[in-house]
Amino acid sequence: MEVDKGKGEAEETRKVAEADRDTVTLKSSDGKLFEVSKEAAARLSTVLAGMIAGGSIDDNGTDLKQIGSEALENVVDYCNKHANSIPSAALISSSISFNTAPFKEPEEWERKFVDRLSHDALFDLVEAxxxxGMERLLDVTCHKISEMMKGKSPDQIREVFNIKNDYTKEELEEIRQELAWAFYDD
Amino acid sequence: MVRTQVDQPPCPPGGFFPSTLDRLRPPSRARFGHAFHLQLVDNFSRPSVMDIEHHLRWVLLRAQVIDEEAFGRNITNRAMLQQLDMLRDAMYQGYFKLDGFRYQHHNKEVAKHKIVSHYSLLSKLISVKDFRFSSGTSRKILEELQELLDSLSSMIVGTNELVMFLKSFPRLYHQPYCMHLVFENSMFGRQMETEHIISFLLHTKPHHSQELLEDGRLLVVVEVAGDLTEDAWKKCCSALKRCAAKCIKIIITSRCDNISKLGTTGVIALKYLRNEAFWYFFKTLTFGTNDPDKHPRLAFLAMEMARMLNGNFIGANGTAFVLRDNFDIDVWCKVLAFFCGVTHKHISKFGGNPSDLLNQNRPAHLGRMARDCEAFMVYDQYHRSSQEEVPNMTLQDVLYGSAKTHGKFEVLAWRSRIPPYHSHVYACEIQEPKPRAAKRKRSMRNGVMPRLSQGSFSSFDSLMLRHRPEEPAAAAEHAEDGGTSLFSDLPEDLVAEILLRVTPPALQRLRHRRVAGVCRSWRRIIADADFRRRYAHHHRAEITARRDAELALREEAERRADYTSAMYKKSYVRPSRDLVTTLSRTSFI
Known part of the structure; x- marks a missing residue:
């Protein structure tokens, strides 16, 4: 239901936004157009905020050649959902000092948002x-990926993410012998 | 008829042993005279597994008699309900162990003679070490069963007065509604909770008692889907008070804990059934009137399925429906193989049992039995009342049938058979298998950067810009690896962002050896001083907790080894890495 509701409301906000000419049109690498409200874009993405402020927004679709249509769709979906959810204190504070504050736990809807993504889509979304410059979205997606590593051995991690083992046997043994660095040694 | 009927107590077999003879108190000593005689002969030989098994069966049946008798009565005594709950728990556990042992035993025979064609397939899927009983020696099993038998029989002896008082409570009329409750097992094992709610509903304030005779009583059931603030709740209450009804009872249900402060009476927490109780529930549901003992092979398969379902109520209902309709070992084997496949895939991909995720109402990836190439995902689940429209397609159609749909849609997972006929609906999606491109394109890295205006950037942007120049080198290095890894497309600064969020292990320092052991670039990333500084900063809460735990450990070590005490005292002042090293070595000695 949440998915449908999100879409329905997204469409509604889109309509309202169009009437006010208050949207930004984004163009994916494969030429698809997406619209997102200017307010949400400026609030969630520092890059888009900069572009809006600098007047480099193209009405016929701002080219985002680095982002595929699937990832961009997810980005727009996230923006719309974010607009519909009540921003909690956690969200506000995390956007202020991203680099220093401890990570805030994702909200329930954000968890669901990333849970339904395939691995490919998730990694695309991280890059997008x-x-x-969408700090919160980056936070949420990175958190999801780090959760996938929970309780897994190096072999399992390699299997899940299809990472090639580029160590020799001797090196692996060396790592096993080596003591892990302490986290609080400074 | 779902509950298994107790027709006749089976005759306890020969070879009674003294410890249980007096506890069991068979109804008529004369009837078991023969057995008694045998016991005298075998008195000094060890009781065999078979004996214990039969005794356990007998005791469990007695417990079942008490349970079913109690369930049909309206019991108001709290302590009695508690005692019954304990007895029920012990009974479920007993059946779980006994069935596990019996069907396991049978399964070994099956394997030996290779009766089942599907068996070889199954044995590949289910690793033998998962089995509960295969690891233990026969002696261990014997001890376990004996222990169980002793505790159960002493428990039954303790219920003497309970059984006596039970008679004084009025029998519940088995009107159609109650029959549903009993037969559909809708209130399975929840007698205490049921009685609690009934007494809450019947309870009136003394000076309001005349209102019982009037109309205008109102029962409101509020289901809270998300968060409910106290303000919103107060508004809701005042709105209700303005209604015409004089006597209002409100029941709030929710998955969250925070509704507990809203109610005026205690909270009834409904937990998921424990493994043992769930097995009993699933058994009665799948076998119905069939006796599982006559189909030990099927029972074995059902037990494995119950293990995989992991307490999922909707899954149990759906699966039981399919199994009951196809009472055939081939179909059951197929279903179990399907279960195993889905679970293993889910665990290796997402690191958890799909049933657990469904229980927490989180999206889960399931599969389809008929078309295993299609990905079937459940996003969300919710209730629908009987007035609302429910989808025609059922979950069984999708999982086991060949329903041809794609994209996002809703399925009916379960429909309650008792008023108000709630339906449980899943929002899900079937993704068509798409041919995966062999290589993901990432050529646009060096494409046009959007023009950035000055001044409005947070620290994150500077981070992004700072790392940007390093990318081509990193990408080139990954390209040499030649893999299609998900990570090989990510620039190193993003990999660092992800690794930063890997939580430090609770009490073991192995995690980072694990991360470092994945591949070279990860080891390089986490060895970076800047990364370490940020990591320590972000996870300081966990790290403090760990340090405390380590201090406690150190105290323990100190108590054990006096000779190191001087060194450890120093460590209280300032914990340093060297001391941790010493500790971990000494604690292994």
Whole structure:
């Protein structure tokens, strides 16, 4: 229901926004157009905010050549959902000092949002969020990926993410012998 | 008829042993005279597994008699309800162990003779070490069963007065509604909770008692889907008070804990059934009037399925429906193989059992039995009342049938058979198998950067810009690896962002050896001083907790080894890495 509701409301906001000419049109690498409200874009993405402020927004679709249509669709979906959810204190504070504050736990809807993504889509979204400077989205997606590593051995992690083992046997043994660095040694 | 009927107590077999003889108190000693005689002969030989098994069966049946008798009565005594709950728990556990042992035993025979054609397939899927009983020696099993038997029989002896008082409580009329409750097992094992709610509903304030005779009583059931603030709740209450009804009872249901402060009476927490109780529930549901003992092979398969379902109520209902309709070992084997496939895939991909995620109402990836190439995902689940429209397609159609749909849609997962006929609906999606491109395109890295205006950037942007120049080198290095790894497309600064969020292990320091052991670039990333500084900063809460735990450990070590005490005292002042090293070595000695 949430998915449908999100879409329905997204469409509604889109309509309202169109009437006010208050949207930004974004163009994916494969030429598809997406609209997102200016307010949400400026609030969530530092890059888009900069572009809006600098007047470099193209009415016929701002080219985002780095982002595929699937990832961009997810980005727009996230913006719309974000607009519909009540921003909690956690969200506000995390956007102020991203680099220093401990990470805030994702909200329930954000968890669901990333849970339904395939691995490919999730990694695409990380890059898109990074490119657009969407701190919170980057936070949420990175959190999801780090959760996938929970309780897994190196072999399992490699299997899940299809990472090639580029160590020799001797090196692996060396790592096993080596003591892990302490987290609080400074 | 779902509950298994107790027709005749089976005759306890020969070979009674003294410890249980007096506890069991068979109804008529004369009837078991023969058995008694045998016991004298075998008195000094060890009781065999078979004996214990039969005794356990007998005791469990007695417990079942008490349970079913109690369930049909309206019991108001709290302590009695508690005692019954304990007895019920012990009974479920007993059946779980006994069935596990019996069907496991049978399964070994099956394997030996290779009776089942599907068996070889199954044995590949289910690793033998998962089995509960295969690891233990026969002696261990014997001890376990004996222990269980002792505790159960002493418990039954303790219920003497309970059984006596039970008679004084009025029998519940088995009107159609109650029959549903009993037969459909809708209130399975929840007698205490049921009685609690009934007494809440019947309770009136003394000076309001005349209102019982009038109309205008109102029962409101509020289901809270998300968060409910106290303000919103107060508004809701005042709106209700303005209604015409004089006597209002409100029941609030929710998945969240925070509704507990809203109610005026205690909270009834409904937990998921424990493994043992769930097995009993699933068994009665799947076998119905069939006796599981006559189909030990099927029972074995059902037990494995119950293990995979992991307490999922909707899954149990759906599966039981399919199994009951196809009472055939081939179909059951197929279903179990399907379960195994889905669970293993889910665990290796997402690191958890799909049933657990469904229980927490989180999206889960399931599969389809007929078309295993299609990905079937459940996003969300919710209730629908009987007035609302429900989808025609059922979950069984999708999972086991060949329903041809794609894209996002809703399915009916379960429909309650008792008023108010709620339906449980899943929002889900079937993704068509798409041919995966062999290589994901990432050529646009060096494409046009959007023009950035000055001044409005947070620290994050500077981070992004700072790392940008390093990318081509990193990408080139990954390209050499030649893999299609998900991570190989990510620039190193993003990999660092992800690794930063890997939580430190609670009490073991192995995690980072694990991360470092994945591949070279990860090891390089986490060895970076800047990364370490940020990591320590972000996870300081966990790290403090760990440090405390380590201090406690150190105290323990100190108590054990006096000779190191001087060194450890120093460590209280300032914990340093060297001391941790010493500790971990000494604690292994």
């Amino acid at each position: 969020a990074n490119f657009l």
